[in-house]
Amino acid sequence: MEIQSIIIAILTLTSGIGVFLVACQMMSDHLESAGSRRLKQMFAKTGSSRWMGVGIGLASTAIIQSSSAVTVMVVGFVNVGIMNLTQAATIIYGSNIGTTVTAQLVALGMSGNSSISTTLVFMALAGVGAFVSLFSRNERGKQVGGILTGFGILFVGLDMMSAAMKGFAMEPEVRTVIATFRNPLLLVSIGVVLTAVIQSSSVMTSITITMLVTGLVNLEQGIYLTMGSNIGSCVSAILAGMASGTNAKRAALIHLLFNVTGVALFLVLALLLRLFSGGSASFGTLFSGFFPSAPQLQLAMFHTFFNVATTMLALPMTNILVRSAQRIIPEHAVVVQKPRLKYLDPTMLSTPAVAIRQLKAETENMAGMAMDNFHRAIHIITTMDYSEIDRFRVVENELNFLNKELLEYSVKLSENNVNAFDQRFLSSVIRTTCDLERVGDYAENIVEYADSLKEQAAVFSKEAVEEILKMEELVGLLYREVMDAYHKMDFDALKRAEKIEEQIDRFTEQMERSHIRRLTDGTCSPAVGAEYLSLAQNSERVADHLINVAHTIRSLS
Secondary structure (H helix, E strand, O other): OHHHHHHHHHHHHHHHHHHHHHHHHHHHHHHHHHHHHHHHHOOOOOOOOHHHHHHHHHHHHHHHHHHHHHHHHHHHHHHHOOOHHHHHHHHHHHHHHHOOHHHHHHHOOOOOOOOHHHHHHHHHHHHHHHHHHHHOHHHHHHHHHHHHHHHHHHHHHHHHHHHHHHHHHHHHHHHEEHOOOOOOHHHHHHHHHHHHOOOOHHHHHHHHHHHHHHHOOHHHHHHHHHHHHHHHHHHHHHHHHOOHHHHHHHHHHHHHHHHHHHHHHHHHHHHHHHHHHHOOOOHHHHHHEEEOOOOHHHHHHHHHHHHHHHHHHHHHHHHHHHHHHHHHOOOOOOOOOOOOOOOOOOOHHHHHHHHHHHHHHHHHHHHHHHHHHHHHHHHHHHHHOOOOOHHHHHHHHHHHHHHHHHHHHHHHHHOOOOOOOHHHHHHHHHHHHHHHHHHHHHHHHHHHHHHHHHHHHOOOOOOHHHHHHHHHHHHHHHHHHHHHHHOOOOOHHHHHHHHHHHHHHHHHHHHHHHHHHHHHOOOHHHHHHHHHHHHHHHHHHHHHHHHHHHHHHHHOO
């Protein structure tokens, strides 16, 4: 093979890998965007059923075409405490099965020996998808076009890789060198390293299928490379776990233990198969016998069999895996608890559909914290009981933290490939968190009014306290209707909230008139009255910010 031919083959192979990777990412982004609502619903159903976890892992990986993204996302869920280790383990099992879908599609696309091959038909979908995207006037059509384009380009990349590898496969020297790589442990190790570099077991398996079809490797070598790719896929989750809490590290370790144990078991089975057959039988001979004259199908089917079998074996042993991870990574005492996100984790940014669902939960949690501080402030000023002042200050600090973090998170999320509805939601979150932070600020103002009363050794009259508690009750009613409207996209709740907000406006005016009357008859002093008026106005502004939160659903309808 001439130097020029070698350079051309290497450049073609590199280009093919690049096109393939871009196509995978493109298809993944559009699939996730199109299936975002279904993905949100699936992860909302994580429960105690192990089979449910496997199903969720399988389906979510099939939707977004990336087991690495799903496992990293699972590590994030465990890190924020909304998923336990057992649930995480079962979803990881399912994710391993879901990742075999890509290999099956590649095997299907490389089938057929006619002049118009399946590969050529699938490649043509790139053009079909491009036209659909170009001429579609709605978002759903553009998503479908993007999926078809990505799917077609994927096979363009495969065809380029195949052409380059055929050139190498024809060279006796290349075949001789590759033939020396027959040690199963060495081949598994190569699969681990290459997958860790590529960051996708699906891509590694697809490349291996292409190498097999072109004759660059045989089925036995392809099987061990594919087994190694399962271990290499753990790298993303391990990196995510290293930057997270103890349970997140354990979830990443469970992923690693599961895949390493599965590969080790199959290596032992392969050895026993050879020993008992006198060297005549192996996984390669078995699957070539099951699917004759179809090497791409042989490897794809082994990949699926391997992941289904390891999942079936691991399910009854899930508790052992969890306990092993807990022993290897023991719990450490938390010395200082800093403000943190409760439902979100940076790793979820790789899966916007789920991150958006969690962002909404985080926003609702922030609303609850702001409202709790409002109630604490009212309790302090009406009773002069400062027993919860430390908790008040901690929550106020957390509200400021959440306002900043959720703003930054929303901006980062909006930079991903999210659909128009989710983009509008992200814009609403930015406004909502500002409103909720202002609720916290007004609660802080009320505590400052209490401090002023304390310095003056003064208190509100009984009538004034009753009015303040009545205002607190109305704001509490408003909050409940606002959160119903926000959480359920309930426009009936929004109408009820608007009526309560109007009632609060009228009651604020009533409080001001009552205050003037008490000043006139000497029941309240001017100094105490000033604090009372400010409190009434601040409470009314709390109501204004809460109703702003409810109004965001109009932009999402």
